[in-house]
Amino acid sequence: MSLTLEDITLTYADGEGRLTALDGVGLDVPAGTLTAVVGPSGSGKSSLLAVAATLVTPDRGRVVVGGTETGALSAAERAELRRRRMGIVFQQPNLLASLTALEQVELMARIDGRGRGRGRGRSGEVRERARELLDTVGLAGLAHRRPHQLSGGQRQRVGIARALMNEPAVLLVDEPTSALDHERGAAVLELLGRLTREWGTATVLVTHDRERLSFADRVVELVDGRVGVASVS
Numbered sequence: 001m002s003l004t005l006e007d008i009t010l011t012y013a014d015g016e017g018r019l020t021a022l023d024g025v026g027l028d029v030p031a032g033t034l035t036a037v038v039g040p041s042g043s044g045k046s047s048l049l050a051v052a053a054t055l056v057t058p059d060r061g062r063v064v065v066g067g068t069e070t071g072a073l074s075a076a077e078r079a080e081l082r083r084r085r086m087g088i089v090f091q092q093p094n095l096l097a098s099l100t101a102l103e104q105v106e107l108m109a110r111i112d113g114r115g116r117g118r119g120r121g122r123s124g125e126v127r128e129r130a131r132e133l134l135d136t137v138g139l140a141g142l143a144h145r146r147p148h149q150l151s152g153g154q155r156q157r158v159g160i161a162r163a164l165m166n167e168p169a170v171l172l173v174d175e176p177t178s179a180l181d182h183e184r185g186a187a188v189l190e191l192l193g194r195l196t197r198e199w200g201t202a203t204v205l206v207t208h209d210r211e212r213l214s215f216a217d218r219v220v221e222l223v224d225g226r227v228g229v230a231s232v233s
């Protein structure tokens with residue numbers, strides 16, 4: 001399933017006027033590829049992810065997910081699309097305070113009883129898969145911990161495992177390595193690149209980290225809400 005953004009313009013109210021956060025941005029992310037979005041603070045990266053996630057409706061332009069023009073869907077249909085087909089990882093993962101790491105990840109499959117692929121199935125299988133994902137993101141021994149017992153980087157990795165639980169067709173990730181040390185950050189990027197290819201996911205990853213972009217199929221630079229030419233070190 002591919003993700004296409006066509007000529008996206010997004011403005012926010014700014015005092016008397018409007019601030020243009022995205023200005024005619026286009027992005028084509030074929031299934032099984034990973035696009036990294038880089039750019040200075042305030043250049044529109046998080047806004048771009050919010051539009052791609054269909055959480056924010058742009059002033060102009062189209063978001064097409066697997067051939068479906070999302071602007072034509074109702075709010076309920078968009079919510080369903082997000083739940084069934086998208087994995088979204090925000091900088092702040094919004095974990096539920098009362099649940100353990102394992103329960104946070106399991107919850108995705110339980111909410112979406114008809115989840116794709118291995119997310120489907122009996123309770124034991126769901127638990128096993130959630131454990132596997134926590135293992136993969138390096139949280140094997142911490143599955144029983146609640147959010148307040150985890151570091152910022154560990155919470156972020158719970159958020160990544162949760163987003164991967166239903167084998168999303170579209171994966172949108174904001175700054176996955178910001179709270180991680182170098183080695184752990186590299187492992188998370190390697191994992192996202194590998195799953196993108198294995199699952200045929202259309203992945204967009206926002207990152208400040210220009211040194212480790214070799215895992216990306218394409219690098220897009222945003223400057224003042226426009227797509228520029230990326231210079232990668």
Ligand SMILES: Nc1ncnc2c1ncn2[C@@H]1O[C@H](COP(=O)(O)OP(=O)(O)OP(=O)(O)O)[C@@H](O)[C@H]1O
Pocket residue numbers: 012013019020021039040041042043044045046047048
């Ligand atoms: N809800 C909002 N209301 C008004 N302005 C906003 C809102 N959200 C973002 N902006 C503005 O839109 C512009 C783009 O913000 P955005 O968060 O998309 O940038 P970013 O590249 O993700 O930044 P960072 O790297 O610091 O997270 C900025 O000028 C920001 O101040």
